[in-house]
Amino acid sequence: MPIVRVQEADFDVGRELEILTGGRTDVGALASFVGLVRDANDGRGVSSMTLEHYPGMTEKALEDICREAASRWDVLETLVIHRIGALKPGDRIVLVGVTSAHRGESFAACEFIMDFLKTRAPFWKKESTPEGERWVEARSSDDVAANRWKG
Amino acid sequence: MVTLLYFASLRESLSCAREQLPLSSASSTVSNLIEQLRSRGDRWSEAFAPGRNFRVAVNQQMADPATPVKPGDEVAFFPPVTGG
Numbered sequence: 001m002p003i004v005r006v007q008e009a010d011f012d013v014g015r016e017l018e019i020l021t022g023g024r025t026d027v028g029a030l031a032s033f034v035g036l037v038r039d040a041n042d043g044r045g046v047s048s049m050t051l052e053h054y055p056g057m058t059e060k061a062l063e064d065i066c067r068e069a070a071s072r073w074d075v076l077e078t079l080v081i082h083r084i085g086a087l088k089p090g091d092r093i094v095l096v097g098v099t100s101a102h103r104g105e106s107f108a109a110c111e112f113i114m115d116f117l118k119t120r121a122p123f124w125k126k127e128s129t130p131e132g133e134r135w136v137e138a139r140s141s142d143d144v145a146a147n148r149w150k151g
Numbered sequence: 152m153v154t155l156l157y158f159a160s161l162r163e164s165l166s167c168a169r170e171q172l173p174l175s176s177a178s179s180t181v182s183n184l185i186e187q188l189r190s191r192g193d194r195w196s197e198a199f200a201p202g203r204n205f206r207v208a209v210n211q212q213m214a215d216p217a218t219p220v221k222p223g224d225e226v227a228f229f230p231p232v233t234g235g
């Protein structure tokens with residue numbers, strides 16, 4: 001069963017990953033990814049951002065993505081924590097953690113989950129820049145990244 | 152009736168986050184619903200103009216133009232997602 005949380009509060013990476021492996025002796029590999037707020041995007045400085053989401057669908061979409069990863073690779077546990085609300089450069093946005101017996105499965109599943117989160121999970125970023133606020137445009141490179149897992 | 156939800160830039164350009172709408176026919180699809188919204192004109196026809204890049208979810212699952220819509224459904228419209 002995937003662990004999925006959408007929250008305003010920050011998370012403690014070490015503690016969250018410890019929960020994935022704590023008390024188990026069958027885990028040989030733990031891969032994780034942390035996404036952070038950058039201070040620049042598309043040539044403009046970013047002073048802060050607000051993350052909006054679709055309550056209900058977001059959690060379902062993230063669980064579906066984790067289940068899809070678990071059906072493709074032999075993984076033990078999957079975790080996704082995604083923040084919403086007001087964030088500033090340097091803040092953590094997202095944590096993905098995957099455990100497996102061997103490293104190949106957790107590396108691949110972790111990247112897969114991020115690629116699909118980027119294109120399937122209903123989150124939207126609005127940035128504050130010196131020229132005012134703007135909604136972040138979806139990147140075609142994210143579609144390319146997600147599409148490479150097909151077939 | 153169906154519940155319509157709008158998110159992010161679409162919510163802002165339509166000045167609408169949520170509404171209830173009677174379906175125009177018993178056997179509706181996402182495509183029929185979009186036509187119904189377009190017929191309101193002004194910012195609605197602009198936001199849902201052919202070629203505009205938006206996504207639709209029916210009952211919180213990604214949908215396409217042919218997805219059926221029935222009374223009681225929750226239909227959401229939003230721009231391509233940008234999380235992570």
